[in-house]
Amino acid sequence: MKVWMLQRKLVSLILLNILLAASLGGCAIRLVADYDATIAEEVIRVSKEVDIFYGKLLETEYEERSYEKLKEKYIAIEADIRALVVQNKARPLNEESISIAEATLEKWIKYKEKHKENWKKYSLPDGDRNKIEASNIYKDNQIKNHRKRFNRLFTAMSVAEGAKKLESE
Amino acid sequence: MSFDIEAVLNDMLAAVNNSVDADWDDIKGYAKQILENEKDTVKDLAEQRLRGELTEEELKSELEDEKDTVEAEFNALQVMTEAMAQKAANAVIDVIFKAIKAAI
Numbered sequence: 001m002k003v004w005m006l007q008r009k010l011v012s013l014i015l016l017n018i019l020l021a022a023s024l025g026g027c028a029i030r031l032v033a034d035y036d037a038t039i040a041e042e043v044i045r046v047s048k049e050v051d052i053f054y055g056k057l058l059e060t061e062y063e064e065r066s067y068e069k070l071k072e073k074y075i076a077i078e079a080d081i082r083a084l085v086v087q088n089k090a091r092p093l094n095e096e097s098i099s100i101a102e103a104t105l106e107k108w109i110k111y112k113e114k115h116k117e118n119w120k121k122y123s124l125p126d127g128d129r130n131k132i133e134a135s136n137i138y139k140d141n142q143i144k145n146h147r148k149r150f151n152r153l154f155t156a157m158s159v160a161e162g163a164k165k166l167e168s169e
Numbered sequence: 170m171s172f173d174i175e176a177v178l179n180d181m182l183a184a185v186n187n188s189v190d191a192d193w194d195d196i197k198g199y200a201k202q203i204l205e206n207e208k209d210t211v212k213d214l215a216e217q218r219l220r221g222e223l224t225e226e227e228l229k230s231e232l233e234d235e236k237d238t239v240e241a242e243f244n245a246l247q248v249m250t251e252a253m254a255q256k257a258a259n260a261v262i263d264v265i266f267k268a269i270k271a272a273i
Contacts, residue, residue: 142227
């Protein structure tokens with residue numbers, strides 16, 4: 001009888017300690033970063049910025065698709081995407097979102113550099129064998145390909161951020 | 170003190186099911202969207218190449234970028250899955266602690 005009572009007291013003590021530790025330590029499992037509404041809004045804003053950029057480029061005549069005229073806009077958008085990378089890197093348990101943001105930045109820089117390279121080739125003097133036609137500065141189909149790609153990348157960023165909301169908690 | 174382990178286990182299972190149900194539909198939906206995006210894009214690129222709208226080098230570059238894009242999309246899916254697991258795990262912990270508190 002005494003042994004049984006002692007065992008009961010011991011179990012109660014253990015359970016109480018667990019409860020105390022849990023409530024003091026805020027015991028909860030964390031696998032993902034906390035949701036950040038500011039970043040979620042910024043993703044949408046930059047996504048729109050990129051979409052408008054490509055939308056305008058598509059409406060521009062081939063000869064007017066000058067890299068030089070768009071350089072400032074390229075740099076501004078690059079800075080905005082890089083800011084998303086930095087903001088995501090500052091948060092723990094956020095590897096996937098960092099990876100998505102870095103992939104987006106990498107593509108932006110790649111397509112910017114290709115546009116720059118093509119513009120230089122178009123700007124070569126007539127007769128230069130490396131000169132390209134105006135229609136190849138930034139081809140319509142490539143603008144559409146890249147516009148769709150960024151739409152998917154920003155959607156992935158947005159989906160990842162939205163998943164962190166965890167409303168039922 | 171009473172601690173009905175069977176009842177607690179049933180409550181834990183119910184907590185997981187309730188937590189996972191809605192999230193699982195979202196995950197399936199996005200996974201399906203990723204695969205459809207991939208299928209449509211690769212088909213579109215192949216047709217562009219056939220029409221001569223892309224050079225061989227451009228197609229190769231686009232396909233490399235496509236690989237990176239799908240990887241990014243699957244990273245987003247990974248976040249959805251981890252968030253679902255987090256919610257479910259914390260729902261189970263909640264059940265356990267409520268049961269322990271009631272038992273003491």
